[in-house]
Amino acid sequence: MVQQRLLDIAVEVFGQNGLEGASTRAIAKAAGTAMSSITYHYGGKEGLYLAAADYVARQIGDSDSQEVRDAAIASGDPARAREAIRQLVVRFIDRLQNEHSNGWALFIIREQMNPTEAFERIYAGPMGENSRALVELIRVATGVEDYRVARLAAITIFGQVLILKAARGTCHKVLGTETLGPDILADFTRRVTANIDAILDRMISERQEQA
Amino acid sequence: MVQQRLLDIAVEVFGQNGLEGASTRAIAKAAGTAMSSITYHYGGKEGLYLAAADYVARQIGDSDSQEVRDAAIASGDPARAREAIRQLVVRFIDRLQNEHSNGWALFIIREQMNPTEAFERIYAGPMGENSRALVELIRVATGVEDYRVARLAAITIFGQVLILKAARGTCHKVLGTETLGPDILADFTRRVTANIDAILDRMISERQEQA
DNA sequence: GTCTATACTACGATAGAC
DNA sequence: GTCTATCGTAGTATAGAC
Numbered sequence: 001m002v003q004q005r006l007l008d009i010a011v012e013v014f015g016q017n018g019l020e021g022a023s024t025r026a027i028a029k030a031a032g033t034a035m036s037s038i039t040y041h042y043g044g045k046e047g048l049y050l051a052a053a054d055y056v057a058r059q060i061g062d063s064d065s066q067e068v069r070d071a072a073i074a075s076g077d078p079a080r081a082r083e084a085i086r087q088l089v090v091r092f093i094d095r096l097q098n099e100h101s102n103g104w105a106l107f108i109i110r111e112q113m114n115p116t117e118a119f120e121r122i123y124a125g126p127m128g129e130n131s132r133a134l135v136e137l138i139r140v141a142t143g144v145e146d147y148r149v150a151r152l153a154a155i156t157i158f159g160q161v162l163i164l165k166a167a168r169g170t171c172h173k174v175l176g177t178e179t180l181g182p183d184i185l186a187d188f189t190r191r192v193t194a195n196i197d198a199i200l201d202r203m204i205s206e207r208q209e210q211a
Numbered sequence: 212m213v214q215q216r217l218l219d220i221a222v223e224v225f226g227q228n229g230l231e232g233a234s235t236r237a238i239a240k241a242a243g244t245a246m247s248s249i250t251y252h253y254g255g256k257e258g259l260y261l262a263a264a265d266y267v268a269r270q271i272g273d274s275d276s277q278e279v280r281d282a283a284i285a286s287g288d289p290a291r292a293r294e295a296i297r298q299l300v301v302r303f304i305d306r307l308q309n310e311h312s313n314g315w316a317l318f319i320i321r322e323q324m325n326p327t328e329a330f331e332r333i334y335a336g337p338m339g340e341n342s343r344a345l346v347e348l349i350r351v352a353t354g355v356e357d358y359r360v361a362r363l364a365a366i367t368i369f370g371q372v373l374i375l376k377a378a379r380g381t382c383h384k385v386l387g388t389e390t391l392g393p394d395i396l397a398d399f400t401r402r403v404t405a406n407i408d409a410i411l412d413r414m415i416s417e418r419q420e421q422a
Numbered sequence: 423g424t425c426t427a428t429a430c431t432a433c434g435a436t437a438g439a440c
Numbered sequence: 441g442t443c444t445a446t447c448g449t450a451g452t453a454t455a456g457a458c
Contacts, residue, residue, distance in 0.1 A: 002424085016325065020232035023451065034425050039453065041423090106324055112380035113317055114227060119380045131385050148395075151385050152402040156371040158381070163370030166377035169323035169330050170369070174342050174362050184359075191363040198413035199406045206405070213442085235434065245443050250435065252441090 003041055005031040008103075010052040015107035019049050019116075053111070053118035056104040057125035065091055066126075069133045073140055081140035082200060086193050088134060089161060093189050096164055097182075105165040134158070142203040153203060160192050214252055216242040219314075221263040226318035230260050230327075264322070264329035267315040268336035276302055277337075280344045284351055292351035293411060297404050299345060300372060304400050307375055308393075316376040345369070353414040364414060371403050 009030045013022045024045050028035040042048040065087055072084035095101055108127075111119045123131075131154065138150045138157075164171060164180070172178060180188075220241045224233045235256050239246040253259040276298055283295035306312055319338075322330045334342075342365065349361045349368075375382060375391070383389060391399075 018229050018232055021229055025451075037424060045452065109377060110324065112378050113321065115380045123381070123384050128384065131381065135385065148386070148398065152399050155374060155382055155385055155399070156402055156406055158378070159370040159372070159374030160367040161370070162374055162378055163366060166320060167323050167369070167373055169326045169334070170342065171366055173334050173339065174346065174366055175359070187359065188363055188366070191367055194413055194417070195367055195406070195410050198409040202405055202409035248442060256434065
């Protein structure tokens with residue numbers, strides 16, 4: 001299907017070059033169609049960009065772990081919540097490792113530099129749900145009720161994972177490797193999950209001190 | 212001076228729109244000069260881009276804390292190293308809060324998406340020194356000798372700070388605010404420094420368990 | 423629906439006046 | 441050194457054939 005091919009390639013090219021850096025000619029050619037089909041199907045470059053954003057928003061979804069998360073939140077059990085956080089993060093790292101991730105990951109990061117309506121659409125989907133779920137899981141796991149505290153913690157946890165894509169160059173330089181192989185990524189995952197454990201424990205201590 | 216104005220604006224515009232998204236016409240106009248002066252002084256758009264990268268590389272420098280770091284590393288004192296890490300991170304957050312930071316911060320993040328020689332130049336300067344210093348400080352603070360462990364920890368620490376700029380849109384959404392005011396940033400700084408303490412403690416435990 | 427033609431705009435580079 | 445004028449190229453959009 002032409003539209004599907006256009007979307008796949010659009011996410012890739014927009015993610016790599018941005019809205020202005022990408023050319024509709026190149027996208028159409030890579031999709032094996034004429035440039036005017038972009039106008040026909042999406043009304044133009046910006047329409048394709050927004051459609052690509054919607055497509056990305058859908059791709060982020062991860063129905064498997066959603067049930068685990070919701071159940072953990074509903075249970076109110078700190079141990080289950082902590083395990084759900086770990087699972088959420090590990091799955092996210094795995095998906096970032098996937099070859100297809102470069103497209104949508106860069107698309108999202110790039111979009112946040114000059115936010116347009118595309119980001120609103122992306123965040124309106126599973127990405128926003130994941131964020132809110134992470135905050136709730138942190139509250140359950142630590143007993144911290146203050147939303148601001150939980151939200152800030154969620155951001156620092158998310159940042160530890162995101163840097164793999166957002167500052168890939170720095171990661172390569174620091175690690176002294178050209179590529180991030182499976183062994184390094186396994187160590188990285190261990191580091192992040194251990195960090196999360198340490199942070200959650202610290203938050204519990206903070207809460208108890210305050211009381 | 213024309214060249215200085217050109218560099219300042221180039222960093223801003225390239226950071227916001229990227230190499231291909233930016234137009235030399237717009238940069239020249241904002242700098243109050245003719246477009247051909249870019250050709251004259253820098254040989255063209257790419258020359259200006261590289262010059263802007265060098266300019267960014269210089270701006271990152273922070274001679275004040277450099278001495279503190281080097282002294283802490285040389286001392287071999289875990290407590291001093293830990294304090295130096297905290298100072299390094301706090302200063303970095305402060306500088307990210309600065310209004311001028313949007314230019315160079317986005318410039319660097321964007322450059323890492325499609326790395327060119329510009330990133331090599333930036334990393335060859337204070338940015339690389341800071342990275343290496345952070346790794347060494349972590350080794351001193353925790354007693355961990357394995358470089359890979361220290362490097363991975365450095366990346367996760369850096370990521371917690373970087374997300375403020377790399378995923379600003381998500382931060383705003385999660386926190387439910389349009390801007391990150393000083394009070395939120397103060398809480399954020401407290402969260403990150405507490406996280407670092409917790410992570411370093413955890414690393415020390417890991418080392419002792421392994422022994 | 424899809425492609426080819428073409429119109430129109432904006433870009434970067436360059437030449438030349440001063 | 442700095443500006444104006446101009447060229448060639450590449451971009452998006454659009455009209456019209458099929």
